[in-house]
Amino acid sequence: MDKTTRSRRAIRLTRKVPSGNLLDGLEQVTTFDRPIRSIAKAVRRKIGPGPLRDTLHGVPIGHPLHPSLATIGIGCWVAAAVLDWTRADGRAARVLLATGIGTALPTAAAGLTDWSTLHREQQRVGFVHALTNATATGLYTASLLLRMAGKERAGRFFSFAGLGAVLGGAYLGGHLAYRQAAGANHAESLSHLVPLGWHDLCALKDLPNGRPVTRRLGYIDLFVLRLGDGVTVLADRCSHLAGPLHQGRLVMEHGEPCVICPWHGSVFRISDGTVAHGPATSRQPAFQTRLRRDGTVQVRPAP
Numbered sequence: 405m406d407k408t409t410r411s412r413r414a415i416r417l418t419r420k421v422p423s424g425n426l427l428d429g430l431e432q433v434t435t436f437d438r439p440i441r442s443i444a445k446a447v448r449r450k451i452g453p454g455p456l457r458d459t460l461h462g463v464p465i466g467h468p469l470h471p472s473l474a475t476i477g478i479g480c481w482v483a484a485a486v487l488d489w490t491r492a493d494g495r496a497a498r499v500l501l502a503t504g505i506g507t508a509l510p511t512a513a514a515g516l517t518d519w520s521t522l523h524r525e526q527q528r529v530g531f532v533h534a535l536t537n538a539t540a541t542g543l544y545t546a547s548l549l550l551r552m553a554g555k556e557r558a559g560r561f562f563s564f565a566g567l568g569a570v571l572g573g574a575y576l577g578g579h580l581a582y583r584q585a586a587g588a589n590h591a592e593s594l595s596h597l598v599p600l601g602w603h604d605l606c607a608l609k610d611l612p613n614g615r616p617v618t619r620r621l622g623y624i625d626l627f628v629l630r631l632g633d634g635v636t637v638l639a640d641r642c643s644h645l646a647g648p649l650h651q652g653r654l655v656m657e658h659g660e661p662c663v664i665c666p667w668h669g670s671v672f673r674i675s676d677g678t679v680a681h682g683p684a685t686s687r688q689p690a691f692q693t694r695l696r697r698d699g700t701v702q703v704r705p706a707p
């Protein structure tokens with residue numbers, strides 16, 4: 405078999421491999437990239453750095469706020485669908501619809517804040533996820549208004565249509581969270597890749613003073629900062645979306661030295677890797693350090 409035939413066969417074989425997921429293609433659709441860029445920029449500008457943005461990201465609770473809020477709305481709307489299906493209690497169904505609609509705004513605000521700092525492929529899926537959920541909220545609002553006007557039957561119809569949109573939105577949200585790892589901790593596994601005990605890292609004299617560098621330890625890259633004779637070590641891969649922390653800027657936050665991730669601006673305290681500001685909500689794995697007599701820096705995962 406000559407080289408051309410071999411490469412043609414390889415291309416044919418490649419085309420036959422199924423993607424395994426309906427939404428893989430959506431990640432590559434560039435049609436809405438321009439509005440996506442503009443909206444993400446507007447959200448970042450509108451919800452600037454500060455306590456509100458940190459809260460919407462979920463920094464105080466240690467993981468993204470959006471999925472937690474979303475479960476309230478979805479739970480209310482699914483419960484309303486059960487009541488509608490069984491014709492059990494029209495008033496209770498209305499209360500559940502209104503509660504779901506009431507939670508839609510904070511849920512959307514938290515979701516948009518997270519979405520504005522995602523990778524482009526994630527933003528494409530997130531854009532359709534947001535449109536689907538906005539459609540669902542519109543349908544439920546129409547349903548509630550119809551019921552309040554005494555049109556129960558039409559109200560139920562709009563509710564079931566809303567439920568279809570909610571389920572579509574949930575499927576897209578699942579793809580974002582589990583397939584594309586938006587909102588997941590991208591540094592969680594790192595400290596497990598380092599065996600217990602102390603490990604030689606490098607000679608102290610080879611580290612520049614006051615400038616972060618990266619050093620390899622087994623399978624993982626570390627963020628290493630020397631300040632005089634002291635050395636601070638964190639995992640280098642940012643917990644938000646795996647950005648290279650050693651390329652970040654050093655700042656002081658409330659009197660504590662911190663590093664700003666170069667990709668989306670998460671701020672981590674250098675002393676222990678905790679999050680000072682989002683979008684990251686998970687701390688950076690930190691490492692204990694000690695200096696051997698011969699000037700070798702040793703590290704081990706902090707408990």
Ligand code: FES
Nearest residue numbers: 642645647665668
């Ligand atoms: S990768 Fe997004 S803030 Fe670090």
